Amino acid sequence: MPDLSDVTRGRLLYGGDYNPEQWPEEVWPEDVRLMKEAGVNSVTLGVFSWSKLEPRPGERDFGWLDRLMDLMHDSGVGVVLATPTASPPPWMGHLHPDTLPRDAEGRTEWWGGRQHFSHSSAVYRRYAAAITEDLAARYAGHPALTLWHINNEYCTYDFGDEAAARFRSWLRHRYGTLDALNTAWGTAFWSQGYGDWAEVLPPRHAHYLKNPTQVLDFKRFTSDMLLECYTAERDIVRRHTPHLPVTTNFMPLWAGQDAWRWAEEEDVVSVDLYPDPRDPLGAQSGALVQDMTRSQARGPWMLMEQAAGAVNWRRVNRPKPRGLNRLWSLQAVARGADAVCYFQWRQSRQGAEKFHSGMVGHAGEQGRTYQEVKRLGADLARIAPHVSGGRITADVAVLHDWHSWWAGDQEARPSHEVDYPRVLSAWHRALWQAGLTTDFAHPGHDLSGYRLVVVPQLYLLTDAAVDSLLAYVRGGGTLVCGFLTGVADQDDRVRPGGMDARLRELFGIRTLHEWWPLEPGETADCEGGLRGTLWSEELEPDGTADETVPYEGGELDGLPAVLRKGRAWYVSTLPEPEALRALLTRVATGAGVRPALDGLPDGVEAVRRGDLLFLLNHDREPVTVDVPGTHHDLLTEATVTDRITLGRYGAAVLKP
Incomplete structure (x- = not known):
């Protein structure tokens, strides 16, 4: 199977979600200019474009995407093409209410947000397969296409009737008989014994405590149903482009997916990562997710989303202080990432995420955020030939x-x-x-x-x-x-x-x-x-x-x-x-386990990737680190002998 190395080819991918349908087409050339200045070599297209691609049932509008794919190729920017199935068009829920999920209390989750689909709906799956089939057939041979991105942040639960029927089928496959199910669920407690499969339901709203094993199995079932949705679309694009890798993006340490099992079905493992810049342990939070994602990937992985500045969904949304975006991005590379990407390229002016930062913020190219994005792009280009594909050994x-x-x-x-x-x-x-x-x-x-x-x-x-x-x-x-x-x-x-x-x-x-x-x-x-x-x-x-x-x-x-x-x-x-x-x-x-570097000052992280030593200063104050021997700092091109001073949120990538 293809993997991330088939896309990177000695580079580090750099870019993010690009949603140009939110902007007049006259803005696209300006986007390309800024991308080239920032060193962007990869964008993700189409994540939330279903209503644009299929404005009415069965109708297709690919002209705008054709022009974008050509523009990206002409500009030397690779495309990660997404299936848009995370956010169905309003017409689907209107015509087919059975495609909408219901929560544990029976309330319908309506359109107007995103992820408003029932993973068990046969109608939803049929429409999702159709749009995926047409996308794959149309762009399979396009030279800009480098990787497929299926759906986005799979995270829906459904307690509705169609999900209930699928749950019963899943349980039949797992247990075979009602006797086995009753034994596994301990239904002798509270008179819960089931005598007919039709009696078995998802763990909907109950007067008091729910059966714990029923809840456990429903979580297993939900992960499996979402995985079926993913693999169905994956298999379609693989049939058209067997030479291209396929991914979907995990959320960090999210409870809804058995990511060990999911990772086995992906060619590239990718994750979205949003530590709180106000959290003094934000770097450790990031390191945990990075270590987990690398382990699921069993090698290099993809940072699919991060924020260039502030997010919009915390109670108080602080931007990243000067230098922190660069530091945390280099931390991801140190811990195995071969792609550093963002949500999103240009900050939205409308919609629910207009206060979520972009690589190009509301301040434009003169803003601090874009200027730091440019600096990071140059840093990644310098270190890429030495780090791309590099492995990390842990004891x-x-x-x-x-x-x-x-x-x-x-x-x-x-x-x-x-x-x-x-x-x-x-x-x-x-x-x-x-x-x-x-x-x-x-x-x-x-x-x-x-x-x-x-x-x-x-x-x-x-x-x-x-x-x-x-x-x-x-x-x-x-x-x-x-x-x-x-x-x-x-x-x-x-x-x-x-x-x-x-x-x-x-x-x-x-x-x-x-x-x-x-x-x-x-x-x-x-x-x-x-x-x-x-x-x-x-x-x-x-x-x-x-x-x-x-x-x-x-x-x-x-x-x-x-x-x-x-x-x-x-x-x-x-x-x-x-x-x-x-x-x-x-x-x-x-046990004979040693740190990557002895005698580190507090706040300094050291990680070895291949023969490179990454040093990351998570403090606002400069610090001096002892590094015995002579090294070459790939970020500054300077020779380092025995010690190095790292500035505020400073970093070094040392090669012997």
Whole structure:
């Protein structure tokens, strides 16, 4: 199959969503001039153009797109052509109300926004296939076309009648019989036993708590239905252009898609990334998404969207300070991106996103945003021949699984303060601040190539996943698990003892007596100054642990907060940030894992990609970094010997 290297060919793609149908055609030549000045070599066309391409059912208007494709080719700009199926025209919902999704309370989601389609609607799928077929047939041989982009940010749920019928079909395929479904869902509780498939519905609005496994399966079903929509369109464009790669854009750490499974169906894995510029940990948030996307791609990936300045959907929308856009873009390249793109090229003057920034903002080419875009384009052109296609090697894997997230995020759980993304981010942050480059992995992946495997929290673990963790430790790997791991099986059935018995033996735990969630702001003191937050557990050790860190004071006084048995660690609380960083640094050092560069000042990130060392200063103040030896800074063409000073939000890309 083709991949991103077939598009980049030693370059870094640079550009973004281009929506010229929002502007008079006289503006297009000006767009091209500014693109060339900024070093833009790729644009995405057609993402939200369905009503323009098909103004009435079955009618086609391709003339404007023909002219754009020709203009881009003549200007040396490649086109990522999108299928426009994320936003159906108003006529579709008007003529076919069954194509509109319904929420859990039965309310219809009408046209007037976007993503107003039912993934299960046969009518929607028929229209989507038709417009995709005609696009692919018309532009398959166009020299500007470099890559296909299917739909946009798949994120719809549907609880309507057609989705209910598809849900029942999906469940029949999964379970075969109603007896098997009743067993998996535990319907003996609350008299929920099903005697006819027609009785089975999506988890619609209920008087009280919903069946957790029904909710879990509905999330699995939704991910699968959306994936069917994607693969149907992908297969159409592949038939016309088997030599071109196909992608769709993930949203960062979004709960609605099993992105491990989706990534297997993509030629190029791409993501949209919008850290909050006001967040002091925005860079770490970005690094987490970048590491996860690279791991899904198993190599270079595509930053499909970011903001050149402010977004429009937070309560307070601050622009990026001077230099931050460049820094975060280079961070993405450091962590494996071979494409740096934006939503969008020219900031809209009308519509719901007119206050969302563009590469060319309302201030025009003299504005700071465009001037910084130009500088970044020049930077990317300088480093591209040295970095494009380069790989990143990590000795640490962080395990993550959407099914575990879905199962743990239920209505009735021990603590609603335990938020899975928050826990995952806390553990990744500790590794990031320790300078340790990490991959992400599914618990079923081959883990043998990693020195250290970290499990922040995997509430649901299949038997196969448990076996994989045990085999990893037996093979000489070091494992660190956080609290609430291994509690439930694949049907969200609590395992005997509240934790898988094999894991309890692995960590040296005889009995897990009780979970002790903590109130907001409450802490649990532990020996050696470690302080836990969010959670604690009443554990009785079996006497085989080589090391324990006990709780001090309170109901759990003297009981282990942390246990180590051989190379397996269990942490029954969420240590405060510095304590977690110190713990993971110690464990990593014992496992033979080293940071990319020793002795980094606070706020400086170091990442190695191939033979290049990226240094990123996330501070507003200049900082000096020791870099033993002689290097060539690709960004400045300067020779660097033993140390380098990075300015405010400064960066260096050092080649030996």
